[in-house]
Amino acid sequence: MAEDSKRRVFVSRRIPENGLERLRTLCDVDIWEGDLPPDRETLCTRAAGCHGVLSMLSDAIDPDFMDRVGPQLQVVSNYAVGFNNIDVEEATRRGIRVGNTPGVLTDATADIAFALLINCARRISESERSVHDGKWKTWEPLGFIGLDLVGKTIGIVGLGRIGQAMARRCHGGWGMDVLYTSRSSKPEAEGEFDADYVSMDELLTRSDFISVHCDLNNSTSGLFDASAFQKMKSTAVFINTARGSIHNQNDLAAALTNGEIAAAGLDVTDPEPIPADDPLLDLQNCVVIPHIGSATVDTRAAMADIAAENVLRALADEPMPHCVNPPS
Numbered sequence: 536m537a538e539d540s541k542r543r544v545f546v547s548r549r550i551p552e553n554g555l556e557r558l559r560t561l562c563d564v565d566i567w568e569g570d571l572p573p574d575r576e577t578l579c580t581r582a583a584g585c586h587g588v589l590s591m592l593s594d595a596i597d598p599d600f601m602d603r604v605g606p607q608l609q610v611v612s613n614y615a616v617g618f619n620n621i622d623v624e625e626a627t628r629r630g631i632r633v634g635n636t637p638g639v640l641t642d643a644t645a646d647i648a649f650a651l652l653i654n655c656a657r658r659i660s661e662s663e664r665s666v667h668d669g670k671w672k673t674w675e676p677l678g679f680i681g682l683d684l685v686g687k688t689i690g691i692v693g694l695g696r697i698g699q700a701m702a703r704r705c706h707g708g709w710g711m712d713v714l715y716t717s718r719s720s721k722p723e724a725e726g727e728f729d730a731d732y733v734s735m736d737e738l739l740t741r742s743d744f745i746s747v748h749c750d751l752n753n754s755t756s757g758l759f760d761a762s763a764f765q766k767m768k769s770t771a772v773f774i775n776t777a778r779g780s781i782h783n784q785n786d787l788a789a790a791l792t793n794g795e796i797a798a799a800g801l802d803v804t805d806p807e808p809i810p811a812d813d814p815l816l817d818l819q820n821c822v823v824i825p826h827i828g829s830a831t832v833d834t835r836a837a838m839a840d841i842a843a844e845n846v847l848r849a850l851a852d853e854p855m856p857h858c859v860n861p862p863s
C-alpha cells in the first residue's frame with residue numbers, strides 16, 4: 536500500500552510491540568501513550584477520521600463515538616475477549632466490523648480464578664496481611680482455619696471456554712464435583728468433567744464454591760444479588776473473574792459481613808477501579824485484585840497479534856480471525 540493511501544488506525548493504549556509492529560506494516564498508527572485511558576473527549580478526538588480503532592475494555596464504543604469518528608470507520612478491534620463495552624448491534628447496522636481475542640487468554644484467566652479460589656479457601660491474603668502487620672506470634676492450633684477443596688462441589692456459571700478451563704482445574708486437579716449453568720447444556724463438557732447441568736437455584740444451594748465465567752449481557756447483569764447470596768451456603772466462596780456488574784457490590788458486601796457466605800475473590804469490580812472507600816476493601820474475607828486475568832507475557836502478546844490481525848483483515852475486506860458481528 537502506498538504511504539499516502541495507508542489506512543489510519545488509533546490504538547487507545549500501549550499494547551505489546553508485536554501487535555503494533557504488525558499494524559505499522561500496513562497502517563498509519565497513532566497510539567495513546569498515557570498510563571491511564573484517554574478521557575472521552577481525547578478518545579473521540581484522536582480516533583476521528585480513522586479507519587480502524589484498536590480499543591480497550593475501558594473504552595465505551597457507542598453510537599456517539601461512532602458518529603464522532605466518522606463514516607469511514609471500518610473496524611473496531613477490542614483488545615479483550617469480552618466486548619460488552621461495544622454496541623455491536625449499532626456497529627453492525629453501520630457496517631463496522633467488531634473483533635475480539637478469544638481462546639489465547641483462557642488458561643491465564645482460569646489460573647487467576649483458581650488462584651482466587653484457593654486464596655479465599657485457605658485465607659492466604661488475610662494471613663499474609665497479619666504477618667506483614669507483625670501479628671504472627673506463634674504456630675496457631677486454631678488460627679486461620681480454612682476450607683478443603685478436594686471432594687467439594689464447584690458451581691460454574693457459564694461453561695464456555697474459561698468456565699471449562701476452570702472446571703478442568705477443579706475436577707482434574709482437585710477431584711471436585713462440577714455443577715454448571717449455561718445458556719444451554721454442553722454434553723461434551725459433561726463427559727470430560729462429569730458435570731451436571733442444573734438450574735441457577737440448584738447451583739446456588741448445592742455449591743461449596745461458585746465461579747462466574749459468563750459474559751456480561753442482559754441476562755447476567757446483576758445476576759448475583761442479595762437473593763442469590765442468601766441461597767448460597769454460609770460456608771460458600773464466591774469468585775468472579777468475568778465482569779464486575781454481574782454481582783451487586785453492595786449486596787455482596789452485606790452477604791460477606793452478615794455471614795451469608797464465607798468469602799469472595801474478585802478480579803473484576805463495578806466500577807473499575809474499585810473506589811478506595813468501597814466497603815469490600817475493609818473486609819478480611821474478600822480478596823480484590825485489579826483485573827489481571829489475562830496479564831501474562833505470552834497471553835498479552837497473543838492478544839496483541841489477534842487484535843492487530845483483526846484490524847488488518849477487516850481493512851483488507853477479508854475474513855477476520857475473530858469477528859463478533861452476527862452473521863448477516
Ligand SMILES: NC(=O)C1=CN([C@@H]2O[C@H](COP(=O)(O)OP(=O)(O)OC[C@H]3O[C@@H](n4cnc5c(N)ncnc54)[C@H](O)[C@@H]3O)[C@@H](O)[C@H]2O)C=CC1
Binds near residue numbers: 618716748754778829
Ligand atoms: N478477568 C479477566 O481478565 C478476563 C475476563 N474475561 C471475561 O470472561 C468472559 C468469558 O470468556 P470466555 O469463556 O472466553 O467466553 P465464552 O463465550 O466462551 O463463555 C461465556 C459463556 O457464558 C454463557 N452464558 C451467557 N449468558 C449466561 C447466563 N445467563 N447464565 C449462564 N451462562 C451464560 C455462554 O453460554 C457461554 O457458554 C468474557 O466475556 C469476559 O467478560 C475474559 C478474559 C479475561
Ligand SMILES: O=C(O)C(=O)CO
Binds near residue numbers: 592614618640828
Ligand atoms: O479479555 C477480557 O475480556 C478481559 O477482561 C481482559 O483480558
